[in-house]
Amino acid sequence: MTEVSVILVGCGCPLRSMGWYHAIQILDGRLPNAKLTCVVEPWYSSEAAKGSPGFNEFHEFRKEQEAKGVVFCAKADEVPPCKDGETRL
Numbered sequence: 001m002t003e004v005s006v007i008l009v010g011c012g013c014p015l016r017s018m019g020w021y022h023a024i025q026i027l028d029g030r031l032p033n034a035k036l037t038c039v040v041e042p043w044y045s046s047e048a049a050k051g052s053p054g055f056n057e058f059h060e061f062r063k064e065q066e067a068k069g070v071v072f073c074a075k076a077d078e079v080p081p082c083k084d085g086e087t088r089l
Contacts, residue, residue: 005037005088007079012041013054014061027065034089038071038079045074 006026011019019041026036043049044058062072073079082088 002087004034005086006034007038008036009040009076011039014057016054036070040073040076042074
């Protein structure tokens with residue numbers, strides 16, 4: 001079966017949001033042919049979110065995942081283009 005690159009739009013706060021939970025499902029292998037490649041998170045990427053609940057937790061999660069190759073973007077139009085032969089959701 002072909003591996004599918006997944007773009008998660010709307011991650012939200014770690015341990016609180018459904019978007020984050022879906023990211024964890026992909027990252028821990030519960031979806032064996034899915035690979036989380038990009039996360040789009042407008043709120044926690046904005047200046048307005050600084051100091052809000054979950055801000056620090058999100059950025060800790062972001063740093064951990066960026067170290068593993070996951071790309072984080074503030075807007076959908078910042079998502080890198082598909083690579084040749086890449087299947088993407």
